[in-house]
Structures are given as structure tokens and as C-alpha cells.
Amino acid sequence: MNTLLFVLKSLMGGVVTLRLPKTVPTQPTFRGQVQLDKDLCIGCGRCAAACATKVIEVKRDRENKDIYRWSYDAAQCTFCGRCKDACNKFHALSMQTHRPPVYTAIGSLKQEYVMIRKRPETAAPKAAAAGSES
Amino acid sequence: MKFFKSLICKARQKSPWLFHMNSGSCNGCDIEIIACLSPRYDVEQAGIHLEASPRHADIICVTGPVTRNAAEAVRTVYGQVCHPKAVVAIGSCPASCNVFAESPFVSGPLNSQIPVDVFVPGCPPRPDAIIEGIAKAAQILSEREARETEVNA
Amino acid sequence: MDLNALLRELFFPGILLAIPVAWFFLWIERKVSAVVQQRIGPPFMQPFWDFIKLLGKTPPTRRGLHGALMKLWPLLSTASMIGAIGLLPVATRTSGFAGDLILLIALLEIPAICLILAGFTSRSLFGQIGSSREAVMSVSYSVVFMAALISLAASQHTFNLPDLANAPMTPMRWLAIIAIVICIPAKLHLNPFSMPKAEQEIYAGPLTEYAGAELALWELAHGLEWVAMSGLVASLVIPHTTSLGLDLALYAAVSLALVILLSSAAAATARLTMGLSVRFFWRFGLAMAVLALASELLARIKP
Numbered sequence: 001m002n003t004l005l006f007v008l009k010s011l012m013g014g015v016v017t018l019r020l021p022k023t024v025p026t027q028p029t030f031r032g033q034v035q036l037d038k039d040l041c042i043g044c045g046r047c048a049a050a051c052a053t054k055v056i057e058v059k060r061d062r063e064n065k066d067i068y069r070w071s072y073d074a075a076q077c078t079f080c081g082r083c084k085d086a087c088n089k090f091h092a093l094s095m096q097t098h099r100p101p102v103y104t105a106i107g108s109l110k111q112e113y114v115m116i117r118k119r120p121e122t123a124a125p126k127a128a129a130a131g132s133e134s
Numbered sequence: 135m136k137f138f139k140s141l142i143c144k145a146r147q148k149s150p151w152l153f154h155m156n157s158g159s160c161n162g163c164d165i166e167i168i169a170c171l172s173p174r175y176d177v178e179q180a181g182i183h184l185e186a187s188p189r190h191a192d193i194i195c196v197t198g199p200v201t202r203n204a205a206e207a208v209r210t211v212y213g214q215v216c217h218p219k220a221v222v223a224i225g226s227c228p229a230s231c232n233v234f235a236e237s238p239f240v241s242g243p244l245n246s247q248i249p250v251d252v253f254v255p256g257c258p259p260r261p262d263a264i265i266e267g268i269a270k271a272a273q274i275l276s277e278r279e280a281r282e283t284e285v286n287a
Numbered sequence: 288m289d290l291n292a293l294l295r296e297l298f299f300p301g302i303l304l305a306i307p308v309a310w311f312f313l314w315i316e317r318k319v320s321a322v323v324q325q326r327i328g329p330p331f332m333q334p335f336w337d338f339i340k341l342l343g344k345t346p347p348t349r350r351g352l353h354g355a356l357m358k359l360w361p362l363l364s365t366a367s368m369i370g371a372i373g374l375l376p377v378a379t380r381t382s383g384f385a386g387d388l389i390l391l392i393a394l395l396e397i398p399a400i401c402l403i404l405a406g407f408t409s410r411s412l413f414g415q416i417g418s419s420r421e422a423v424m425s426v427s428y429s430v431v432f433m434a435a436l437i438s439l440a441a442s443q444h445t446f447n448l449p450d451l452a453n454a455p456m457t458p459m460r461w462l463a464i465i466a467i468v469i470c471i472p473a474k475l476h477l478n479p480f481s482m483p484k485a486e487q488e489i490y491a492g493p494l495t496e497y498a499g500a501e502l503a504l505w506e507l508a509h510g511l512e513w514v515a516m517s518g519l520v521a522s523l524v525i526p527h528t529t530s531l532g533l534d535l536a537l538y539a540a541v542s543l544a545l546v547i548l549l550s551s552a553a554a555a556t557a558r559l560t561m562g563l564s565v566r567f568f569w570r571f572g573l574a575m576a577v578l579a580l581a582s583e584l585l586a587r588i589k590p
Contacts, residue, residue, distance in 0.1 A: 007555045010323045017176040017327045023262045053226075053233045076230035078257040100255040102267045104274075106229065106245060109255060142343030148336040176326040178317070181333050187413075187491040189347075189498040192340070216498045217345045 031079045032096030034072055036113060040092035043068045043117045047093055050086035053078055066117045074100045074109040143276045146192065146218070149181040150272040153191035153215065157208050157244070159198030162258040163225040167195060169261045177265055188214040193271050195264075196244055197224045199231040205241040212248040218278045220251045220271040224264060229253045300377045300518070302369055309510025310334040315546050316513070320554035334510065338503045346499030353408065360405040361497070361504035364398035368511035371395055375518045376449040377538060388446040392436060395515060398508055399425045399474065402483065406493030417492025420561060421476075421483035427568040428473040428480075434576035435466035439523070441583040452522045459586075463579040464523055469572050471516045471549055473564070475509065478553035480564050488558075517542035 018024070026032075034056070045058040055076040061067040079095070087093040103109055154167055170177050171184060185191045188211045200208055212221070221244075226232040228244035244250050251274050254267035297303065313334040321328025349357055371394035374387055399421060406418025440446050443454045454460070473480040484492040491497075494505055521541035525534070559567070 003552075003555045007323055007551050010325055014325065015322075015327055016173050016325045017179065018174065019327075020177075020180050020265065023266075024260070026260075053235065055230075073230070074226075074255045075253065076226055076232055076235065077255075078226065078232060099260050099263050102263060102270055103253050103255070104251060104270070106243075106253070141339055145336045145340035146343065148330075149333065149340045151337075173324050173326045176321070176328075178321060178329050179327040181329060181336060183337075185491070186486050187495045189496055190491065190494075190502060192344075216347065 026098055028097055030095075030097045030099075031081050032098055033074045033100045033109070034077065034083055035094050035096060036070060036072070036111070037092045037094070038113055038115055040090050041070065041113075041115060042090060042092075042119075043070070043115065044090075046086040047083035050082040052080055052082060056083055060117075067114060068117055069112065069114050071110065071112040073107065073111070075103075075106065147272045147276040149183070150193050150268060150275065151183045151185045151191045152268065153185055153188045153194050153211065155188075155194055155196045155208060155211050157196055157198040157204035157228070158201035158240075159225070159227060163197035163227070166258045166261055166264060167197070167224065170264050175261045175265065177268070180265070180269065182265075182268060189216065191215050192218070192275055193220045193222055193268060195222045195224050195268070196228050196250075199227040199234040199237075199240045200242065200244055200247055202239050202241050205247055208244070208247050218275055220275045220278070221248060222252045222254060222267050222271045223250045224254050224267070225259055226255060226257045229255065232257065300375055301373045305369060305372045305511055305514050306507065309507060309514050310338070312513040312517070312546050313506070313510040315543070316550045316553075319547055319550035323551055323554040334506070338506065341503035341506070342500050344499035346497075346501060353410075356408045357405070357497070358501060360401040360408065361501045361508060364401040364508040365504050365511060367394045367397035367401075368508055368515055371515045372511065372518060374448065375515070376452045376522050377518065377535070387448050388436065388440055388451065391448065391519070392433060395474070395519075396425075396429065398512060399429075402493050405497070409493065409496035411495045413489045413491070413495045414493045416489050417483050417485070417495075420485075421493065423561060423565060424473055424480065424483060427565045428470045428572070431466055431568055431572035431576045432470040432474070434573070434580050435463040435470070438463045438576065438580035438583045441580065441587065444587075448522070453527050456526075459579045459582045460523075462575055464520060466572055466576040466579065467520060467523075468545070468549075469568075469575075471520070471545075472553060473568070474516060475512055475549075477549060479556045479559050481553075481558050482561055482564065485558060513546060514542075517545045520545055 043058060043060075048054075048056045048058045053076050055073055057069070057071045059069045059071075061069070081095060084093045084095055100109060154164070156164055169175060170182075188194070192215070194211065194215060196208065198204070212219075223229050223244050227234065228250070230243050231237070231240050234240045241247065252267045252271045254263050256263055259267075311334075314329065314331060317333070318328040348354070371391055374391050374394070403418045403421050403425070406414035406421065439451055439454075439460065442457070442460065443451055445451065472478070476482075476484040484494065489495075494502065497505060518538075521538050524541055525537045527534070
């Protein structure tokens, strides 16, 4: 009897499925790929220190101490957001609010930037402006 | 004969059967795969079907960083699946070992053990990302020619 | 007469009709379970695409007797099911020969035996577990199934299927038909009695090692089993009317209703354990079948 009731209730319930090509919208607080704002980054390396999976790397160039390389690969990321939290002074890191795309070759989501190191004083006003906006 | 071949290629895209292989995952990605089968996402509307035996499957969904004990099993399962086949690496772990990278108990990312066709990023990935990855793998399957069998019985 | 029988096997209830209907019933089975779970379910052509895709796979090469037997079991069960469907008294009430009920019982029993042998032939551990479960199950449900069919035959003093189908309905006949309906989920490995093929529990049971075209034939045999069993019950249930079209419509409606009923029962119930299901068949199913059989035999003695 219970079984019969269950079947009838399910039949009355209608379909709860999403039609397939439709994707579910993400929340505004969704943590997607990490993105770097090149103008705000001063290369302090706090994000690399905070990264749980050691996927963010900030490496100084051997010859020219003013040039550094920032790299990140979503393939190894746990999307925990610790890098973004660590970058609390200059707000150079942000996370996308949509999911990362499916890919077919290792390294196709890798982001790499070569930048010139800035002095904290020159970068600070911009960061303050960005902070007041957000 | 040509018509039959094109029919088979179409059928491969329309009915990809999955085999779900856990190679030392934390169960996060496994639960998201189960979410794909649930009434909310219902992959059966695309003909996707979770099979219990690797012999029946077309697509292997691997979760987890391939641990040292699981490496042998992953290679065996890959050999058991009949041609043509595709491999989907679900989550960050099979792509790069994630937090387990450089651990002595993990035998490297999945593509050091078996060839991988599609990577689905995320830790864990969202169900719609998994479905998109499987659809992409099915498309790769339909374009792939059936090669010689290399199944170790 | 021979030509007529061949035509029946090949065209009308046979291959030409039965295979599309088998795919249709497989789709109904999956769709009903999806609807009960509030899902959309597979598209209409899904069993057909599955079949075609499996034909395109390259199964592992097996040599010698092992390979031959692995190919033989699905072929044999598909062929026997097509033969059984050809025997069913659809539309014509004059076909058939004396004793075709015995042939039908034998043909309906072959897929179960093939499945048992297939599990043991595959040399897979899960296949052996599945086969032994199937063997125990088939012992328990076959007794009920045969007793029910024999009670039908005893009431009419004949083993001729069309005569049985034309027989008037009596309470005891209903009892026998209900006993047959109870046996169908066990014969088709549907959910309350799906132990032999228990998915996820023992992988795919006897079919664990099957791949490609052989697996496609097993799927087809499962669909044909649906057609044969629902057709058998439908031919026993429906009254014989004068118009051929009405007959066919009733036949299709009853078999479809039976498929929907059993699929929704399968979707709504959980898998029983071996002991529970065997006990169920030996207690309730056998009680019903023996009651029907005994009353028919007693009715024969009285006059």
C-alpha cells in the first residue's frame, strides 16, 4: 500500500529535471578560476605562500631581480580562495564567478605573467582606490 | 556499409555508457557524479548510463589522484574496456594530483598512467561541468576509429 | 502449413514485429522507472541506439570452445525467444499444433538456462555468483510458472495454445494467470527479484564479461522476453472477439499495460534477498498455482 502511494505521488509530482543543454547559474559568491590584475600586483608572494596546493608560483628572475613570473593553473587548484584572502592589501587577485571550462590538454588553463616588480609605495594609492570602490 | 558506419558513429554519440573508477578520491567528485544521475540533472535524457562492468562501458570516468595501490587497477580497467573508448578525468586530482602532488604514495597524475581525453576542472566540479565533459568525450568517441583490440583478458 | 509457420516466425509475430516491439518495451521499462523517479528518462530511440553502438564495439578476442560458447549463449536465448513469440496465438486463433504449450514452456525456459551457463562460461567470479543466484531463483519460480500453465492445460484437456486462449474465464483461471504474472519479474530479473543481475552489487552478474555484439544480443533477448511473457499473459486474458482489429488492439493494450505495471512495480520496490524471494515463491506463488492446479484436477474427476 505504501509502495502504491509512493508511485502515485511520484506520478503526480511532475518532472524536476533540467533540460540538458541548460546550465545552472552560479551564485555571485562562487569561487572559480583565480585571476590576476597585473597593475595591482607587486610580487610580494603572499598568494604563493598561502596556496594550499602550491599551484601559484611567484618566481624572481635569476639575472634581473626586478622581473618576476607569476603562474597559476586551474588544473591543480582547489578553489579554496586562500590566495585571494592573503592578497588583502593590494587586492590584485579575484576569482571568476562562473565555473572553469572543460579542457582536453594538460596546461591549457595555465595563466602565466611576467611582470616588473613595483615598489609598494607606488602601487598603494591604486589599491586604496580599488578598495574603496569595492 | 558506409551508411552502417555513419550510423554507428551517431550511436556512439547518443549512448555513451560510463564506468566510474575511483582511484583514491576523497569522494567529493564521486558524489558529484551521483548528482548527475539524480532526478535534478538526469543524464539519462542524453542516453548516458552508468554501467557496473568496464566491459560494457565506452567512457571511463576517473576520480582521485592515482594512488600507488590504484595505479595497477586503473591500467587494468583501461585495458578491460573495449575499443573505442575515452577517458574523462573528473576533478583536479587526476589532472595534477591536486593537494597530493609530490606525495610518495601517489603515482603521478592520471595521464602518466593512461591516455586521457577530457579534463573536467573543479574540486569537485559542478554536475553540469561533468555532463559537459562527458558530452565532449562522446563526441571524441564518435570521431574515433575502432582500432585493433588490445584487451588483456 | 510449413510456409505459414515460417511466415509467422519471420514476419508477423516473429522477427519483423517482435524486435521493434522489444526495443519499445525496453524504452517503456526505462521511461516508467524515470517517471516514477520524477526524471525525464531516455529518448524514444535509446534502446535502438544502444544496440547499434554495441554492434560497433570490438569485443575481446576469445579463442576455441570458450569463445564459441560465449557467442552461443546470447544467440541461443535470442533465437529461442523469437521462436516463443512465433508460437503465441496473436490474431489467428487457428494456428498452432497439438502440444505447442510444451514447446512454449521449453523455449521460455531456455534464456534462464543460457544465462546460468553464460555466467559459468565467462569464468568471472561475479558471473559465477550471479549464475548460482539465477539457478536458485529459476528452481523456485519455474515450479510456480509450470504449475500455473499445467492447471490451465488441465482445465481444457489440451496442450494447444489457441484452444487455451479461447477457453472461458473462470476464477481458477484468473488465479493461474496471477501466478504467471508474479513469475514474470523473476523471469525478467526485474527489481524485487533482480538478484541474478544485481547491478552494482555483483557488477553485472553473469553478463560481467560480455561486451559488444554479444551484450547487444543479451539486451535484445531481454526485450524479447518482455514481448513473449506479456504476449503470453495477454493471449490468455483477452476475450476472443469477432473482429481482428479489435483483437489486435486489445492484445497490444493488455501487453502494454502489463509492461507498465511491472516496470512501475520494479521502480518502486527494492531488491529482496535470496532467501526472502525464494520463500515468497514457495509460499504464495506455489500456493496459488497448486490451488489452481488441484481445483482443475478435482473438477476433472467429478463428472
